[in-house]
Amino acid sequence: GALVYQYPRRTICKSGTSMRMECQAVGFQATSVAWYRQSPQKTFELIALSTVNSAIKYEQNFTQEKFPISHPNLSFSSMTVLNAYLEDRGLYLCGARGHSNERLFFGHGTKLSVL
Amino acid sequence: DAKTTQPDSMESTEGETVHLPCSHATISGNEYIYWYRQVPLQGPEYVTHGLQQNTTNSMAFLAIASDRKSSTLILPHVSLRDAAVYHCILFGGSNAKLTFGKGTKLSVKS
Numbered sequence: 701g702a703l704v705y706q707y708p709r710r711t712i713c714k715s716g717t718s719m720r721m722e723c724q725a726v727g728f729q730a731t732s733v734a735w736y737r738q739s740p741q742k743t744f745e746l747i748a749l750s751t752v753n754s755a756i757k758y759e760q761n762f763t764q765e766k767f768p769i770s771h772p773n774l775s776f777s778s779m780t781v782l783n784a785y786l787e788d789r790g791l792y793l794c795g796a797r798g799h800s801n802e803r804l805f806f807g808h809g810t811k812l813s814v815l
Numbered sequence: 816d817a818k819t820t821q822p823d824s825m826e827s828t829e830g831e832t833v834h835l836p837c838s839h840a841t842i843s844g845n846e847y848i849y850w851y852r853q854v855p856l857q858g859p860e861y862v863t864h865g866l867q868q869n870t871t872n873s874m875a876f877l878a879i880a881s882d883r884k885s886s887t888l889i890l891p892h893v894s895l896r897d898a899a900v901y902h903c904i905l906f907g908g909s910n911a912k913l914t915f916g917k918g919t920k921l922s923v924k925s
Contacts, residue, residue, distance in 0.1 A: 706858070734913060742900075744915035793858050795913065803849065804906075804913050806858030 702727040704796050706807025713784050714815050720780040721810040723794035729774040730796035734804060735767070738791040747792075750777060784814050818842070819903045824920040827893050835888040835919055837903030842883050847907040850877065850888050852899040853918070859902065862888065890921075898923040 705724040713719045723733065735747040748758040750771040758764060771777040777796070781788055791811050795804035820838040827833045839848065847866050851859035863870055863877045865886070870877045876889040890897055902918040 704858075732911075736915070743917065746912055746914065749912060791856065795859075803861045803864060804859075805861065806851075809856070809858045811856060 702805050704730075704794065704805045704807040706794055706810055708810055709808060710811045710813070712813045712815060715785055716783055718780055718782045719784060719812065720778055721792055721794075722778040723776070723796060723807050725775045725796045725805070728796075728798045728805070730771075730777065731774060731799065732797050733769075733771055733777040734795045735769060735777075735779050736793040736795065737788075738793060738809070740790060747779070781812065784812065786814050788812060789814050818905050818914070819916055821901075821903055821916065821919045823917065824922065826922045826924070829894055829923060829925050830892055833890040833893050833897075833921065835890070835901050835903075835921065836885065837887070838885045839903070839905055840884045842905055845907060846905040848877070848879060848883075848886050849904045849906050849913070850875070851902045851904065851915075852897075853902065854899045859915070860899075862901070864906075893921075893923050895923050895925060897921065 703726045711719050732751045734749050737745045746759050747762045748756050750756045750769050756769050769779045791809045793809045795806045797804045847864050849864040850862040852862050853859045863872055863875050865877045865879050878887045900918040900920050902915050906913045
């Protein structure tokens with residue numbers, strides 16, 4: 701079956717430092733990967749949508765300079781949170797899908813805490 | 816700017832059949848209706864999706880209104896493991912972004 705592995709599951713970083721999270725698609729080709737952040741208040745925010753061989757589209761309030769994303773092939777994507785501060789806390793989720801209109805498969809998420 | 820409307824919460828008892836409603840009055844012709852559920856500290860889990868016809872799988876039955884402006888996720892014989900936040904989302908066609916709202920928090924008591 702199709703699965704998405706996301707790691708690490710949890711991470712703690714000091715304010716002003718950076719952390720990287722990765723997603724691995726298994727059993728299907730991840731042509732698109734969407735990165736989300738779920739705040740402690742449980743609201744979802746789409747950060748960016750990455751499609752292989754296309755430019756990464758960032759949503760308003762999210763930039764490549766702050767959340768650089770790599771999507772080098774059909775099974776892997778990573779995102780880094782640069783210079784993390786308290787407002788960056790939350791559960792970061794990657795959702796990957798194959799062809800258009802196919803469901804998104806989500807990883808378990810990376811919970812980011814910032815000290 | 817979620818395009819779907821769901822009740823904030825619903826309560827049920829183990830063994831009951833639960834009907835989770837969703838309104839999507841502005842749905843466009845090529846958008847699919849997706850349902851995901853999420854438990855704390857986990858990523859959303861796919862439940863089902865449909866375009867126009869009712870669909871069924873091992874997890875749930877999705878009833879879609881004939882005008883597609885609303886749908887109902889039907890969970891037969893719920894158990895404690897079905898307690899989660901259920902999200903109704905429009906996705907597909909020209910809408911390439913899976914946009915989550917707050918969803919419906921389903922509580923299940925024994």
